[in-house]
Amino acid sequence: MALLGLRIRRRRKKFTNQLGDMLTMVANALRAGFSFMQAFELIAREMDAPMGREVQLVVNEVNLGNTLESALDNMQRRVASPDFELVVTAVLIQRQVGGDLASILDTISETIAERVRMRREVMALTAQGRASAMVVGLVPVALAGAMSIFNPNYLKPLIETDMGRMFVLGAIILELIGILIIRRIVDIKP
Structure with missing residues (x-):
């Protein structure tokens, strides 16, 4: 049981470390004219596990007829990351209200990178x-x-x-x- 808990913590840590890069890739893809789902397909192909696998599951769910909102909520339940919850909330609000999702994702990416840096600093101290x-x-x-x-x-x-x-x-x-x-x-x- 302890080994399983250790593996879960390592996977969550790796997911959180990959999240900033994923958000930057999505923001850049959106600026290049890709749709959100095309950007997610790019992430699924280009990023290593666990991020690549989780995003691929979202793409598969949407391709099978599930809504993007539901697929993102399912991903949030699987990864249980407060940082990713922020991303899901921002994407869902943007889809309802509109706005520049790329700049929102850039801001969230910077925030997450700062939080990761702060965690590392606290660990060192x-x-x-x-x-x-x-x-x-x-x-x-x-x-x-x-x-x-x-x-x-x-x-x-x-x-x-x-x-x-x-x-x-x-x-x-x-x-x-x-x-x-x-x-x-x-x-x-x-």
């Missing part, structure tokens, strides 16, 4: 705190492992007595609390 959380969690375990190898009798009172087991349980609980506090401190939402 909080790297020391995240490393501290790992050290807080791993040093006691590594130290206990080294002690049990070099002097096995040294830790026996912690394992064999009730009082020792209570101290070990207390240490584990305090370790977890320390890790959680450090993670909360460095978890900054840009």
